[in-house]
Amino acid sequence: MAPLDYPVLVMLGPAPGTRSSLASVVDTYRGHGLFGRWPIEYVATHGAGAPLKQAGYPLKAAARLAAMLVKHRRLALHVHTAAQASFWRDACYMEAALAARCPFIVHFHGGGFDRFFDASGVAGQPLVRHLLEHAARVIVPSQRMATRLHSVSPAVRAIFLPTPVAVAPVQESARPNLILFLGRLHADKGIFDLLDALSQLRAAVPDVRLVCAGEGERKAVARYAEGLGIADAVKFTGWVGPSGKRALLESAAVYALPSYAEGMPVTLLEAMAAGVPVVASAVGGIPEVVVDGTSGFLAAPGDITTLERLLRKLLLDRQLAARVGAAGRATVQARFAPEHALAKLEQLYTELGLAHTGIKPSPWPASQAG
Numbered sequence: 001m002a003p004l005d006y007p008v009l010v011m012l013g014p015a016p017g018t019r020s021s022l023a024s025v026v027d028t029y030r031g032h033g034l035f036g037r038w039p040i041e042y043v044a045t046h047g048a049g050a051p052l053k054q055a056g057y058p059l060k061a062a063a064r065l066a067a068m069l070v071k072h073r074r075l076a077l078h079v080h081t082a083a084q085a086s087f088w089r090d091a092c093y094m095e096a097a098l099a100a101r102c103p104f105i106v107h108f109h110g111g112g113f114d115r116f117f118d119a120s121g122v123a124g125q126p127l128v129r130h131l132l133e134h135a136a137r138v139i140v141p142s143q144r145m146a147t148r149l150h151s152v153s154p155a156v157r158a159i160f161l162p163t164p165v166a167v168a169p170v171q172e173s174a175r176p177n178l179i180l181f182l183g184r185l186h187a188d189k190g191i192f193d194l195l196d197a198l199s200q201l202r203a204a205v206p207d208v209r210l211v212c213a214g215e216g217e218r219k220a221v222a223r224y225a226e227g228l229g230i231a232d233a234v235k236f237t238g239w240v241g242p243s244g245k246r247a248l249l250e251s252a253a254v255y256a257l258p259s260y261a262e263g264m265p266v267t268l269l270e271a272m273a274a275g276v277p278v279v280a281s282a283v284g285g286i287p288e289v290v291v292d293g294t295s296g297f298l299a300a301p302g303d304i305t306t307l308e309r310l311l312r313k314l315l316l317d318r319q320l321a322a323r324v325g326a327a328g329r330a331t332v333q334a335r336f337a338p339e340h341a342l343a344k345l346e347q348l349y350t351e352l353g354l355a356h357t358g359i360k361p362s363p364w365p366a367s368q369a370g
Contacts, residue, residue: 006076006103006354008039010068012061012093013080015047019215019239021266022080022109028164029345032338038349040078041068045090058089065093069100076136076354077104083116087128094131103136103352109163111263111284113145117152132156136352139345141264142285161348163264164341167333170275171250177208177315180252180276182245182267183259185216185236190258190281190301192224197258197308199228205315213237213248249274253321254314260301262286269336272296272328277321279310289335295327 014023026042029035035042045061047054068075077097081090097104120128132138133155140146140158149158179198183189191212198210210233212221218236225234240248249255255271255278262268262284269289271278278296280286290296297314299306314321334340 006074006352007072008041008068009076009078009349009354010041010043010065011078011080012043012045012065012090015044015057018047022082024242024266025109025163026080028166028338029342032164032342034342034345037346038354045093046086058092062092062096065096069096069102073100075102076352077102078107079104080107080109082110083108083113084110087116091127091131094135098131098134105137105139105348105352106132106135107139108145109141109263111141111145111261113148113263115261129153129156132158137348139348142288144285144288145263159348161344162336162341163266163269164338165266165269165273165332165336167273167329167337168246170329173250175251175253177205178252179208179210179254179256179311179315180248180271181210181212181214181256182240182248182271183214183257183265185212185214185218185221187217188260189216190260191221193258193302193304193307194256195221195225195228195230195234196304197311198233199230200304200308201312201315202230202233204312208315209233209235211235211237211248211252213240213245215239245270246274249276252276253318254279254311256307256311257281257286258299258301258307259283264289269332272325273332273336275325275329277314277324278328279307279314289331290328291331294324295331296324 013026014020043061043064044057046057077093079090079093081087094104117125117128129152132149133153138149138156138158139161141163143160146158146160149156181191181194185191201208215238225231249271255276257265257268257280259281264285268278268280278290280290280296280298281301282298283301287298290298292298297310299310
């Protein structure tokens with residue numbers, strides 16, 4: 001592709017304050033100066049709030065995009081999306097870019113592409129393939145997903161870019177026997193398997209506790225814990241912001257994510273960055289970052305016996321836990337620290353011909369603040 005100058009890049013994604021890993025990634029971009037170095041106009045396509053407010057986001061986003069296309073004519077798009085219903089919401093922006101002959105980047109977050117593509121059926125799959133083939137680049141969170149997209153069509157220009165994760169100094173302190181789960185409370189995340197493992201673990205570690213930080217099927221999870229007789233060992237915090245998450249990671253002895261499907265989970269990387277040893281399922285991009293027995297431990301989804309054994313191992317052998325936690329932190333520092341992750345994204349912007357034009361960026365429009 002020959003270099004072309006574009007006066008502005010329109011980045012589409014969640015409104016500020018949205019409770020999602022995708023929003024935290026965009027916030028990391030902002031915090032590390034990406035919007036100050038490039039002529040980026042940020043447009044919120046979705047967000048939290050009352051149903052009427054949520055319905056207004058796509059309409060406002062479409063209007064803003066149309067106005068910028070009229071004003072600039074030549075612009076590039078960076079569309080943050082996921083392999084689920086949000087892809088269909090964002091497809092209209094990709095089609096608008098195609099109609100205007102503007103290059104666009106599709107940036108997938110999370111996992112579940114196989115399930116999404118299969119569920120799209122004979123009617124939806126050609127459209128998914130069409131949009132991905134015409135994207136200037138398709139950014140994915142793992143090499144495994146890049147390979148999968150190439151199998152959908154060799155014409156898809158899929159590339160792996162690391163998810164930026166800040167690595168802060170580790171607070172050295174004695175930690176209680178506390179297991180941390182950060183994520184959506186749903187069976188797909190393995191939360192019920194984790195409760196089964198916890199009930200078995202109490203025989204060896206009577207004071208073990210589990211903190212579940214996230215939203216979802218809280219009542220169902222609480223009832224299941226009650227049925228197992230471990231309700232006293234399980235605490236629910238709901239969604240936690242950056243400071244709350246940091247406090248939990250500073251007190252956790254182990255982070256557990258026995259999920260059935262993932263891309264490259266941000267919470268896993270954040271736990272590793274905090275030096276917390278991790279036990280996770282060998283799904284999606286997780287084996288690309290967790291070397292079993294070195295920078296974390298892996299178990300097959302649904303293997304409760306192995307999950308319990310690995311959690312017990314880390315809780316009872318704190319020297320091992322410290323070594324594994326340090327190795328995980330070093331992995332994130334080397335591969336996912338913002339200075340590395342953003343450098344690769346900015347190289348992509350350069351390759352696509354985005355020009356430094358001096359246009360003042362407006363990353364968080366006051367009218368769209370959540």
